[in-house]
Amino acid sequence: MGKKLRLLGLIVIASLIMQISGHVEFTNVKCESLDKTFSDFEYCYIKAINRSYKYVSIKVNLFKTPVTKVKVNFLVMKRFNGYRPFLYNITVDACKFIENPNRNPIAHYLSDLFLPYTNLVHKCPYNHSLIMDKLPIDHINNQFTNVLPFPTGDYALCTSWMAYDINRANIKVFLTLS
Template sequence: MSTKLDSLLWVFVLLYSIAEISSKFEFTNIKCTSLDTNFADFEYCFLKSVNRTYKYMSLKVNLFKTPITKIKVNGALFKRFSGYRPFMYNVTVDACRFLKDTASNPVAGYLFNLFKKYSNMNHTCPYDNDLVLEKLPIDFVNQQATKVLPFPEGDYLLESNWIAYDINRAVVKVYGTIS
């Protein structure tokens, strides 16, 4: 009887250890480009590695023509297969309308939840101050990308185009890898 119980216990331990194996997301690069420096420009845009476990992303865009009352954001996810290819999501939302009801678009809501706690972009229009994403930690993004909505291993690019008054004003490209 004891050997059956021991065998069952080992199977349980093995299954539990397999379930505990998880993916890990890491930032690899960020590129912020202003397409109209008279409208907005990036004061800073960087990744910082404080130590082996604490890494974060920060950016600040200075807005020169405020208040801004009409904004669209296009977010597209790419995965690297001999170059970056579209992968799963390419969503454009009217940001002013979306921020009134973030449950209106689940995909945009998922992408927004990746950074809203660390940003001042969490209110409805108009925007009359600089936009800041401050110290978005890799651990938070890792949780979202591997536990909340798991993605397969690989290299990814999240590209966002920020469109004000129907003119593309800025592009932010965040590169990462899931291993």
């Protein structure tokens, strides 16, 4: 009787732990080109295939190629009476980072949120359109709940893309972790 009761208790605890695990949802995406003579967004959207499968796709066309000097600022914000910086605000030289991604573990984690779904994974120069194709919510959910667990709440993942030390574009992806 005691062994059966302990086993039942373990099953109940395991099911509660599985219910506690977080779930991430995309809520919005905003893309802003700050220099339309340099680059502009062809598309930037969230698409919901069904209730559980959503993805983000973005395509930016570059008009002054090749681009040989790129920096990216990653900022994670959490909503506390408005969005406030949370945990990470880091700027990396994208050209050097692509050559050696392990040199900065924080930048490596943040770039892993989207890099596997882009055509940015090669050395500079960039002389083509930049595409993030069908970044699935499952990938972001894994990064935010398993790789590095975040507390529940509303988040904004903000990136500023600089070419030749001039801010050219901003991308903000809003999500909820519940």
